Amino acid sequence: MSDTEGHQVYTGYDRAAIDRTGQAEAFDAIGDRYDDVFPHKEGQLAAGAWLAKELPTGSRVLDIGCGTGVPTARQLADAGHRVTGIDISPGMVELGRANVPGADFRLMDLADLETAGLGPFDGATAFFSLLMLPRKEIPVALRMLHGQLRPGGLLALGMVEADVDDFAIPFLGHTIRVSGYLREELRQVVSDAGFEIEGEESFAYAPASTDVSPEIQVFLNCRRP
16 A cells, blocks of 8 residues: 555646656756765754664665765665665766665656555655655655555655745756745644654754855654554
């Protein structure tokens, strides 16, 4: 079953509206520069540490938008978990495989998870990957993730606090489209998807780049009841 009602939540979503080509091309072009430009990931590391500690050793963990595999896939694999990372960027998947050979990296859109047969998982991370979706898709993606987790499964979620929807921003010489919520609305969207929020942290973050403004990153520790 793909969710608690036993159906695939993306079935009713307009798949023709999904076009991530520009996003994938941007991250392919950025390549391993990403970790140089975003060298400090305290919030992501803290959320990953919570997940790694709360799950029994050997748990199956899904890393959505895994990027280069650093730090999250490596952090979870080093903690003894079985990690599956997915990303829409072929270049990022290739870097992930090189950086964390003990994990399983796949070129895949999160919208295809329900039909991929990879789950269920004990835990999942989504660090800034849902940020890349239009707002109308984010609740759908969260409900899909709920269905990919076993009862009691954990989700570590990272978002940027911003009241924007499919908004174009400059990003390391490229343009990407991002969406976000203010904190109260984010909590509501996550709760409406069926998750219980067990913890929250926020961090001010300024990338080592002149074309990206400082941002507030919000991390939620969530559980599927």
